[in-house]
Amino acid sequence: MENIADMKKLRHLLHQNAEVSGKEIKTSTIIEDFLKKQNPDTLLTKQGGNAIIAIFNGMKPGFTTMIRADMDAVKVSSSVVNDYSSLNKSVSHQCGHDGHSAILAGLASFLNKNRPVNGKIVLLFQPEEETGNGAKRIISKGVLNEIAPDFIFGYHNLPGFSENTIITKEGTFASASSGLAIELKGKNAHAANPESGISPVLAVMSLIDFFEKLNKKPSGFKDFILNTITHVSIGKPVFGISPGSAKMLVTLRSFSDTDMNLIIKKISNKILELKVNHRLEIKTSLSDVFPALVNNSEALAIVEQAARKMKIKIKRQNEPFRWSEDFAHYNNIAKTCYFGIGAGKDCPGLHQESYDFPDSIIPKSIEFLGALCSGHFS
Numbered sequence: 001m002e003n004i005a006d007m008k009k010l011r012h013l014l015h016q017n018a019e020v021s022g023k024e025i026k027t028s029t030i031i032e033d034f035l036k037k038q039n040p041d042t043l044l045t046k047q048g049g050n051a052i053i054a055i056f057n058g059m060k061p062g063f064t065t066m067i068r069a070d071m072d073a074v075k076v077s078s079s080v081v082n083d084y085s086s087l088n089k090s091v092s093h094q095c096g097h098d099g100h101s102a103i104l105a106g107l108a109s110f111l112n113k114n115r116p117v118n119g120k121i122v123l124l125f126q127p128e129e130e131t132g133n134g135a136k137r138i139i140s141k142g143v144l145n146e147i148a149p150d151f152i153f154g155y156h157n158l159p160g161f162s163e164n165t166i167i168t169k170e171g172t173f174a175s176a177s178s179g180l181a182i183e184l185k186g187k188n189a190h191a192a193n194p195e196s197g198i199s200p201v202l203a204v205m206s207l208i209d210f211f212e213k214l215n216k217k218p219s220g221f222k223d224f225i226l227n228t229i230t231h232v233s234i235g236k237p238v239f240g241i242s243p244g245s246a247k248m249l250v251t252l253r254s255f256s257d258t259d260m261n262l263i264i265k266k267i268s269n270k271i272l273e274l275k276v277n278h279r280l281e282i283k284t285s286l287s288d289v290f291p292a293l294v295n296n297s298e299a300l301a302i303v304e305q306a307a308r309k310m311k312i313k314i315k316r317q318n319e320p321f322r323w324s325e326d327f328a329h330y331n332n333i334a335k336t337c338y339f340g341i342g343a344g345k346d347c348p349g350l351h352q353e354s355y356d357f358p359d360s361i362i363p364k365s366i367e368f369l370g371a372l373c374s375g376h377f378s
Protein backbone atom coordinates (compact mmCIF):
# COMPACT_ATOMS: atom_id res chain seq x y z
CA MET A 1 0.00 0.00 0.00
CA GLU A 2 1.16 3.52 -0.81
CA ASN A 3 2.22 5.80 1.97
CA ILE A 4 -1.19 7.23 2.69
CA ALA A 5 0.17 9.96 4.97
CA ASP A 6 2.18 11.24 1.98
CA MET A 7 -0.87 11.21 -0.28
CA LYS A 8 -2.91 13.17 2.26
CA LYS A 9 -0.04 15.61 2.62
CA LEU A 10 0.02 16.04 -1.16
CA ARG A 11 -3.77 16.61 -1.19
CA HIS A 12 -3.44 19.27 1.51
CA LEU A 13 -0.61 20.98 -0.36
CA LEU A 14 -2.76 21.09 -3.52
CA HIS A 15 -5.68 22.41 -1.44
CA GLN A 16 -3.52 25.17 0.02
CA ASN A 17 -2.36 26.22 -3.45
CA ALA A 18 -5.80 26.09 -5.14
CA GLU A 19 -5.84 27.76 -8.56
CA VAL A 20 -8.70 28.44 -10.97
CA SER A 21 -9.06 26.90 -14.43
CA GLY A 22 -6.23 27.80 -16.80
CA LYS A 23 -4.00 29.09 -13.98
CA GLU A 24 -2.86 25.78 -12.52
CA ILE A 25 0.82 26.81 -12.35
CA LYS A 26 1.76 25.93 -8.76
CA THR A 27 -0.61 22.97 -8.90
CA SER A 28 1.20 21.46 -11.87
CA THR A 29 4.62 22.12 -10.29
CA ILE A 30 3.57 20.32 -7.10
CA ILE A 31 2.29 17.35 -9.10
CA GLU A 32 5.37 17.31 -11.35
CA ASP A 33 7.70 17.30 -8.33
CA PHE A 34 5.83 14.37 -6.86
CA LEU A 35 5.73 12.43 -10.15
CA LYS A 36 9.49 12.84 -10.76
CA LYS A 37 10.09 10.75 -7.64
CA GLN A 38 7.85 7.95 -8.99
CA ASN A 39 10.17 7.25 -11.96
CA PRO A 40 7.69 7.18 -14.84
CA ASP A 41 9.21 6.13 -18.20
CA THR A 42 7.99 9.42 -19.67
CA LEU A 43 6.96 12.62 -17.93
CA LEU A 44 5.43 15.33 -20.10
CA THR A 45 4.60 18.79 -18.75
CA LYS A 46 2.81 21.89 -20.10
CA GLN A 47 0.69 19.77 -22.42
CA GLY A 48 -2.26 21.66 -23.95
CA GLY A 49 -1.92 24.28 -21.18
CA ASN A 50 -0.90 23.01 -17.77
CA ALA A 51 -1.54 19.30 -18.20
CA ILE A 52 0.97 16.74 -16.97
CA ILE A 53 1.27 13.22 -18.33
CA ALA A 54 3.17 10.35 -16.71
CA ILE A 55 3.61 7.15 -18.71
CA PHE A 56 4.56 3.75 -17.27
CA ASN A 57 5.59 1.20 -19.94
CA GLY A 58 5.31 -2.55 -19.71
CA MET A 59 8.12 -4.76 -21.10
CA LYS A 60 5.73 -6.50 -23.51
CA PRO A 61 3.50 -4.82 -26.08
CA GLY A 62 -0.16 -4.39 -25.26
CA PHE A 63 -3.00 -1.95 -25.02
CA THR A 64 -2.87 1.53 -23.51
CA THR A 65 -4.96 2.56 -20.52
CA MET A 66 -5.19 6.23 -19.62
CA ILE A 67 -6.61 7.49 -16.34
CA ARG A 68 -7.45 11.17 -16.01
CA ALA A 69 -7.76 13.33 -12.90
CA ASP A 70 -8.77 17.00 -13.00
CA MET A 71 -6.78 19.54 -10.98
CA ASP A 72 -8.44 22.99 -11.11
CA ALA A 73 -10.26 24.75 -8.26
CA VAL A 74 -13.22 27.16 -8.22
CA LYS A 75 -13.85 30.80 -7.30
CA VAL A 76 -15.56 30.97 -3.90
CA SER A 77 -16.88 33.57 -1.46
CA SER A 78 -15.80 31.51 1.55
CA SER A 79 -14.52 28.04 2.36
CA VAL A 80 -13.64 25.77 5.30
CA VAL A 81 -10.91 27.02 7.62
CA ASN A 82 -8.34 24.43 8.69
CA ASP A 83 -4.58 24.05 8.86
CA TYR A 84 -4.33 23.67 5.08
CA SER A 85 -6.86 26.37 4.03
CA SER A 86 -6.43 27.85 0.58
CA LEU A 87 -3.82 30.64 0.63
CA ASN A 88 -5.95 32.50 -1.89
CA LYS A 89 -9.21 33.24 -0.03
CA SER A 90 -11.28 33.62 -3.20
CA VAL A 91 -10.28 30.26 -4.70
CA SER A 92 -10.81 26.83 -3.18
CA HIS A 93 -10.98 23.13 -4.08
CA GLN A 94 -14.72 22.91 -3.43
CA CYS A 95 -15.14 20.25 -6.12
CA GLY A 96 -12.46 17.95 -4.71
CA HIS A 97 -10.13 17.98 -7.71
CA ASP A 98 -7.27 18.18 -5.18
CA GLY A 99 -8.39 14.73 -4.01
CA HIS A 100 -8.74 13.39 -7.55
CA SER A 101 -5.16 14.44 -8.34
CA ALA A 102 -3.83 13.02 -5.05
CA ILE A 103 -5.48 9.66 -5.84
CA LEU A 104 -3.93 9.56 -9.34
CA ALA A 105 -0.56 10.56 -7.87
CA GLY A 106 -1.02 7.65 -5.44
CA LEU A 107 -1.43 5.36 -8.45
CA ALA A 108 1.89 6.70 -9.82
CA SER A 109 3.52 5.72 -6.54
CA PHE A 110 1.92 2.25 -6.79
CA LEU A 111 3.15 1.85 -10.41
CA ASN A 112 6.65 2.87 -9.38
CA LYS A 113 6.77 -0.23 -7.20
CA ASN A 114 4.57 -2.43 -9.42
CA ARG A 115 5.66 -1.78 -13.00
CA PRO A 116 3.19 -2.88 -15.69
CA VAL A 117 4.09 -6.08 -17.56
CA ASN A 118 2.41 -5.27 -20.85
CA GLY A 119 1.13 -2.21 -22.69
CA LYS A 120 1.20 1.29 -21.22
CA ILE A 121 -0.49 3.01 -18.33
CA VAL A 122 -0.87 6.75 -18.84
CA LEU A 123 -1.76 9.16 -16.03
CA LEU A 124 -3.20 12.47 -17.20
CA PHE A 125 -3.51 15.38 -14.79
CA GLN A 126 -5.90 17.66 -16.63
CA PRO A 127 -6.43 21.40 -16.13
CA GLU A 128 -9.51 23.53 -16.88
CA GLU A 129 -12.27 21.03 -16.22
CA GLU A 130 -14.60 23.58 -14.62
CA THR A 131 -14.72 25.76 -17.74
CA GLY A 132 -15.05 22.81 -20.10
CA ASN A 133 -11.87 23.82 -21.97
CA GLY A 134 -9.31 21.33 -20.61
CA ALA A 135 -10.17 18.07 -22.36
CA LYS A 136 -11.17 19.92 -25.53
CA ARG A 137 -7.79 21.67 -25.76
CA ILE A 138 -5.81 18.50 -25.00
CA ILE A 139 -7.56 16.78 -27.90
CA SER A 140 -7.45 19.71 -30.34
CA LYS A 141 -3.71 20.30 -29.68
CA GLY A 142 -3.07 16.65 -30.57
CA VAL A 143 -1.55 15.88 -27.16
CA LEU A 144 -2.97 12.35 -27.22
CA ASN A 145 -2.33 11.57 -30.91
CA GLU A 146 0.86 9.64 -30.30
CA ILE A 147 -0.24 8.13 -26.98
CA ALA A 148 -3.44 6.86 -28.68
CA PRO A 149 -5.11 5.41 -25.59
CA ASP A 150 -7.39 2.42 -26.09
CA PHE A 151 -9.26 3.08 -22.86
CA ILE A 152 -9.70 6.30 -20.89
CA PHE A 153 -11.13 6.30 -17.38
CA GLY A 154 -12.14 9.28 -15.26
CA TYR A 155 -13.78 9.68 -11.86
CA HIS A 156 -15.37 12.16 -9.49
CA ASN A 157 -15.96 11.96 -5.77
CA LEU A 158 -19.70 12.03 -5.12
CA PRO A 159 -21.12 13.25 -1.78
CA GLY A 160 -24.39 11.56 -0.78
CA PHE A 161 -23.09 8.05 -1.61
CA SER A 162 -21.45 5.73 0.94
CA GLU A 163 -17.69 6.13 1.13
CA ASN A 164 -15.76 4.22 -1.54
CA THR A 165 -18.87 2.92 -3.34
CA ILE A 166 -18.25 2.87 -7.09
CA ILE A 167 -21.09 4.62 -8.90
CA THR A 168 -21.59 3.50 -12.50
CA LYS A 169 -24.10 4.00 -15.28
CA GLU A 170 -24.64 2.28 -18.60
CA GLY A 171 -24.81 4.74 -21.52
CA THR A 172 -25.16 8.41 -20.58
CA PHE A 173 -23.54 9.10 -17.21
CA ALA A 174 -23.86 12.90 -17.14
CA SER A 175 -25.77 15.51 -19.15
CA ALA A 176 -24.86 17.68 -22.07
CA SER A 177 -25.08 21.34 -21.09
CA SER A 178 -24.47 24.72 -22.59
CA GLY A 179 -24.65 28.34 -21.45
CA LEU A 180 -26.74 30.46 -23.81
CA ALA A 181 -26.52 34.27 -23.75
CA ILE A 182 -29.22 36.21 -25.60
CA GLU A 183 -28.68 39.95 -26.17
CA LEU A 184 -31.59 42.02 -27.45
CA LYS A 185 -31.05 45.50 -28.85
CA GLY A 186 -33.78 48.00 -29.70
CA LYS A 187 -33.91 51.75 -29.04
CA ASN A 188 -34.25 53.78 -25.83
CA ALA A 189 -37.05 56.32 -25.55
CA HIS A 190 -38.45 58.75 -22.97
CA ALA A 191 -40.77 56.85 -20.65
CA ALA A 192 -43.51 59.31 -21.63
CA ASN A 193 -43.15 58.31 -25.31
CA PRO A 194 -42.29 54.60 -25.38
CA GLU A 195 -43.82 54.34 -28.87
CA SER A 196 -40.88 56.28 -30.31
CA GLY A 197 -38.41 53.61 -29.11
CA ILE A 198 -38.07 49.85 -29.60
CA SER A 199 -38.45 48.09 -26.26
CA PRO A 200 -37.32 44.46 -25.78
CA VAL A 201 -39.79 43.90 -22.87
CA LEU A 202 -42.39 41.94 -24.83
CA ALA A 203 -39.75 39.85 -26.59
CA VAL A 204 -38.18 38.95 -23.22
CA MET A 205 -41.63 37.99 -21.88
CA SER A 206 -42.16 35.86 -24.97
CA LEU A 207 -38.77 34.16 -24.44
CA ILE A 208 -39.51 33.40 -20.78
CA ASP A 209 -42.83 31.88 -21.83
CA PHE A 210 -41.08 29.92 -24.61
CA PHE A 211 -38.53 28.35 -22.22
CA GLU A 212 -41.22 27.51 -19.65
CA LYS A 213 -43.34 25.77 -22.29
CA LEU A 214 -40.33 23.92 -23.68
CA ASN A 215 -39.64 22.53 -20.19
CA LYS A 216 -43.25 21.55 -19.55
CA LYS A 217 -44.03 20.09 -22.98
CA PRO A 218 -40.73 19.07 -24.58
CA SER A 219 -42.17 17.68 -27.81
CA GLY A 220 -39.89 15.90 -30.29
CA PHE A 221 -37.17 15.08 -27.73
CA LYS A 222 -35.96 11.56 -27.03
CA ASP A 223 -35.22 12.11 -23.37
CA PHE A 224 -34.99 14.61 -20.50
CA ILE A 225 -34.26 18.25 -21.30
CA LEU A 226 -34.17 21.30 -19.04
CA ASN A 227 -33.71 25.03 -19.65
CA THR A 228 -32.91 27.13 -16.60
CA ILE A 229 -33.14 30.90 -16.91
CA THR A 230 -30.32 32.14 -14.68
CA HIS A 231 -30.35 35.87 -15.44
CA VAL A 232 -32.60 38.52 -17.01
CA SER A 233 -31.92 42.24 -17.19
CA ILE A 234 -33.86 44.88 -19.12
CA GLY A 235 -32.71 48.50 -19.47
CA LYS A 236 -31.53 50.41 -16.40
CA PRO A 237 -33.21 50.62 -12.95
CA VAL A 238 -34.68 54.11 -13.61
CA PHE A 239 -38.23 55.44 -14.14
CA GLY A 240 -37.56 57.90 -16.94
CA ILE A 241 -36.43 55.65 -19.79
CA SER A 242 -38.26 53.04 -21.82
CA PRO A 243 -35.55 50.37 -22.24
CA GLY A 244 -33.67 49.76 -25.49
CA SER A 245 -31.72 46.64 -24.53
CA ALA A 246 -31.98 43.41 -22.57
CA LYS A 247 -29.87 40.39 -21.71
CA MET A 248 -30.87 36.89 -20.80
CA LEU A 249 -28.75 33.93 -19.70
CA VAL A 250 -30.10 30.39 -19.88
CA THR A 251 -28.47 27.05 -19.06
CA LEU A 252 -29.53 24.35 -21.51
CA ARG A 253 -29.37 20.71 -20.45
CA SER A 254 -30.17 17.36 -22.03
CA PHE A 255 -29.28 13.68 -21.68
CA SER A 256 -28.17 13.43 -25.33
CA ASP A 257 -26.30 15.55 -27.88
CA THR A 258 -29.11 15.02 -30.41
CA ASP A 259 -31.61 16.55 -28.01
CA MET A 260 -29.22 19.44 -27.32
CA ASN A 261 -29.04 20.14 -31.06
CA LEU A 262 -32.84 20.14 -31.20
CA ILE A 263 -33.10 22.59 -28.26
CA ILE A 264 -30.70 24.94 -30.07
CA LYS A 265 -32.66 24.60 -33.34
CA LYS A 266 -35.94 25.44 -31.59
CA ILE A 267 -34.33 28.47 -29.93
CA SER A 268 -32.94 29.68 -33.29
CA ASN A 269 -36.43 29.50 -34.82
CA LYS A 270 -37.88 31.42 -31.88
CA ILE A 271 -35.21 34.12 -32.19
CA LEU A 272 -35.95 34.51 -35.91
CA GLU A 273 -39.64 34.99 -35.12
CA LEU A 274 -38.86 37.61 -32.45
CA LYS A 275 -36.54 39.54 -34.77
CA VAL A 276 -39.33 39.86 -37.31
CA ASN A 277 -42.16 40.62 -34.87
CA HIS A 278 -40.33 43.06 -32.59
CA ARG A 279 -37.86 44.78 -34.96
CA LEU A 280 -35.02 43.96 -32.55
CA GLU A 281 -31.40 43.04 -33.16
CA ILE A 282 -30.85 39.77 -31.33
CA LYS A 283 -27.48 38.10 -30.84
CA THR A 284 -26.94 34.70 -29.26
CA SER A 285 -23.77 33.01 -28.08
CA LEU A 286 -22.97 29.67 -26.48
CA SER A 287 -20.32 29.11 -23.81
CA ASP A 288 -19.31 26.38 -21.33
CA VAL A 289 -20.36 23.75 -23.86
CA PHE A 290 -20.22 20.18 -22.51
CA PRO A 291 -21.30 17.20 -24.66
CA ALA A 292 -23.21 14.35 -23.02
CA LEU A 293 -20.88 11.97 -21.18
CA VAL A 294 -21.59 8.51 -22.58
CA ASN A 295 -19.94 5.36 -21.19
CA ASN A 296 -18.62 2.66 -23.51
CA SER A 297 -19.90 -0.79 -22.46
CA GLU A 298 -16.48 -2.52 -22.71
CA ALA A 299 -14.84 0.18 -20.57
CA LEU A 300 -17.75 0.08 -18.11
CA ALA A 301 -17.28 -3.70 -17.77
CA ILE A 302 -13.61 -3.15 -16.79
CA VAL A 303 -14.66 -0.67 -14.06
CA GLU A 304 -17.32 -2.97 -12.62
CA GLN A 305 -15.01 -6.00 -12.82
CA ALA A 306 -12.33 -4.11 -10.85
CA ALA A 307 -14.91 -3.21 -8.19
CA ARG A 308 -16.12 -6.80 -7.93
CA LYS A 309 -12.54 -8.05 -7.71
CA MET A 310 -11.95 -5.71 -4.77
CA LYS A 311 -15.35 -6.53 -3.24
CA ILE A 312 -16.33 -2.87 -3.46
CA LYS A 313 -20.03 -2.07 -3.59
CA ILE A 314 -21.22 -0.99 -7.05
CA LYS A 315 -24.14 1.42 -7.29
CA ARG A 316 -25.41 1.35 -10.86
CA GLN A 317 -27.52 4.42 -11.55
CA ASN A 318 -30.72 4.23 -13.61
CA GLU A 319 -30.80 7.92 -14.54
CA PRO A 320 -27.91 10.05 -15.81
CA PHE A 321 -26.69 12.85 -13.54
CA ARG A 322 -27.96 16.31 -14.48
CA TRP A 323 -24.53 17.93 -14.12
CA SER A 324 -21.92 17.94 -16.88
CA GLU A 325 -18.30 16.92 -17.12
CA ASP A 326 -15.69 17.81 -19.74
CA PHE A 327 -14.40 14.21 -19.72
CA ALA A 328 -17.19 13.77 -22.33
CA HIS A 329 -14.79 15.11 -25.00
CA TYR A 330 -12.71 11.93 -24.72
CA ASN A 331 -15.72 9.85 -25.86
CA ASN A 332 -14.65 10.35 -29.47
CA ILE A 333 -11.03 9.25 -29.20
CA ALA A 334 -11.12 6.04 -27.11
CA LYS A 335 -13.34 3.63 -25.23
CA THR A 336 -14.21 5.66 -22.17
CA CYS A 337 -15.87 5.15 -18.84
CA TYR A 338 -16.51 7.73 -16.13
CA PHE A 339 -17.50 6.64 -12.66
CA GLY A 340 -18.21 8.11 -9.25
CA ILE A 341 -16.48 7.33 -5.96
CA GLY A 342 -18.77 7.68 -2.94
CA ALA A 343 -17.54 10.54 -0.71
CA GLY A 344 -19.82 9.67 2.22
CA LYS A 345 -23.53 10.06 2.86
CA ASP A 346 -22.97 13.03 5.18
CA CYS A 347 -20.29 14.74 3.08
CA PRO A 348 -21.40 18.31 2.19
CA GLY A 349 -22.31 18.74 -1.47
CA LEU A 350 -19.81 19.75 -4.15
CA HIS A 351 -19.25 23.52 -4.50
CA GLN A 352 -20.69 24.08 -0.99
CA GLU A 353 -18.79 26.29 1.44
CA SER A 354 -18.44 23.51 4.02
CA TYR A 355 -17.16 20.95 1.46
CA ASP A 356 -13.64 19.57 1.80
CA PHE A 357 -12.48 16.42 0.00
CA PRO A 358 -12.72 13.44 2.40
CA ASP A 359 -9.17 12.07 2.85
CA SER A 360 -10.67 8.82 4.14
CA ILE A 361 -11.49 7.69 0.57
CA ILE A 362 -7.93 8.13 -0.74
CA PRO A 363 -6.50 4.68 0.19
CA LYS A 364 -9.27 2.53 -1.32
CA SER A 365 -9.49 4.77 -4.39
CA ILE A 366 -5.78 4.28 -5.14
CA GLU A 367 -6.22 0.52 -4.73
CA PHE A 368 -9.22 0.69 -7.03
CA LEU A 369 -7.27 2.49 -9.78
CA GLY A 370 -4.60 -0.21 -9.39
CA ALA A 371 -7.29 -2.88 -9.92
CA LEU A 372 -8.54 -0.96 -12.97
CA CYS A 373 -5.09 -1.48 -14.52
CA SER A 374 -4.92 -5.19 -13.66
CA GLY A 375 -5.00 -6.15 -17.37
CA HIS A 376 -1.44 -4.77 -17.62
CA PHE A 377 0.02 -7.06 -14.96
CA SER A 378 -0.45 -10.50 -16.48
Ligand SMILES: [Zn+2]
Nearest residue numbers: 095096097156
Ligand atom coordinates in the same frame (compact mmCIF):
# COMPACT_ATOMS: atom_id res chain seq x y z
ZN1 LIG B 1 -15.58 18.59 -10.27
